[in-house]
Amino acid sequence: MEEYLNPIEKMLDSGYRIITMESYEVDHVCDLFLELSRHSKKPFYLAQPEQPLFRLGASHISIPKTKLPEDLMEHIESSQHFGIYILRNYTEILEDEDMVEDLINIAMGDTHKILVMVAEHIKLPTALKRYTVESKHQRKETEQDNLVH
Numbered sequence: 001m002e003e004y005l006n007p008i009e010k011m012l013d014s015g016y017r018i019i020t021m022e023s024y025e026v027d028h029v030c031d032l033f034l035e036l037s038r039h040s041k042k043p044f045y046l047a048q049p050e051q052p053l054f055r056l057g058a059s060h061i062s063i064p065k066t067k068l069p070e071d072l073m074e075h076i077e078s079s080q081h082f083g084i085y086i087l088r089n090y091t092e093i094l095e096d097e098d099m100v101e102d103l104i105n106i107a108m109g110d111t112h113k114i115l116v117m118v119a120e121h122i123k124l125p126t127a128l129k130r131y132t133v134e135s136k137h138q139r140k141e142t143e144q145d146n147l148v149h
Helices: 002-012 026-038 069-078 091-095 097-108 126-131
Strands: 018-023 044-047 083-088 113-119 132-137
Touching (some): 018 026, 026 083, 097 126
Parallel strands (some): 044 083
């Protein structure tokens, strides 16, 4: 597992505030962040659709009013503290212009926060590309991937 943690740490230290990680092993990627959080002094948080945000390592303590995507984004944007926010399977926010604007505000904000989006497929809007580092891990091959052009 150690060999996977170093590249993740490098991405987190890259200076980008938004990171996308495409993987068909979403559970494994989230487990890597849990492992990384155990050896770090940095606060890691996990958000999943229809569930409140919680700090990794303290999943029994959820953060109020973070269950809905709008509330989650408002909480992250208004926080005055550094944090690494893992948004697991939260890709629908990328289809909402107001949410994309919130992501840009977070990326450009004074308080350094990092959002890591983890899902099987992530369609990143053009407006976010300049603020984002994209990573693809162990994706399943699809027929489209196998087509020879």
